[in-house]
Amino acid sequence: MGVDKKKTILVACGTGIATSTVVTEKILDACKKEKLDVNVIQCKVSEIKSYAENADFIVTTTILKDSFGKKSINALPLITGIGEEQVLKEIIEEIKK
């Protein structure tokens, strides 16, 4: 595996303060359990453009029109609870890449 660079995840939602807050906490919690160290940047969807360059991938609770060449994962299941484990798994796998 070698020395991995710490991944940076961009977590975005419409206002950047509500659903993205819950999603960020759930990701950090899951990373703690997996003993993974990550950077999380929380922002509004409209701000993704200015942060995307520094991010490894994007997690949002809405549909993204443009993910600026980055992989994006829809994390709405972390809010509704429907399919939550699957999405967390996908995010963890992406971090481990």
Add this chain to the structure above:
Amino acid sequence: MKLTEFFHKELIVTNLEAKNKEEVFEILYRKLLENGYVKESFLEGIVNRERTFPTGLLLNGNNVAIPHTDAEHVLKPAIAVATLSKPVVFKNMANPQEDVNIRIVFMIALNSAHSQVKLLQQLVELIQSEELLQKILSVKGGEEVIEVIESYELKNQVGKVN
């Protein structure tokens, strides 16, 4: 911190008969404004945000909408609630083209993100409990809604190992 600290009986309407989501927004906004929780600009903020980023959540039984907007329109954090006698149509947060029939609306007034992490986490927990949503829909009056949420909180705190 308890979730119920953010619910106030004067900010809750039960069994509301509304024609559309705009009417629900207007009614809950009035309550938040009259009780000093939000600025006049809050309603416009809610309507604009809902247009670009809808907040309808498709759940396992009763669907919930969580309209909210930028912190600059908010004076004090609170959650206003409307239970609807007939569902109104919102757009799905997951897909803005898709309609979702909503019977419970939690209008969230947030004035800063990080101090309210716990509040948001607990609210999300609440909307994931179909049993609790059903109870909220079945009661009449703001005090009763708060009681239902309070008893759910108690039950969960007992069950949790911290």
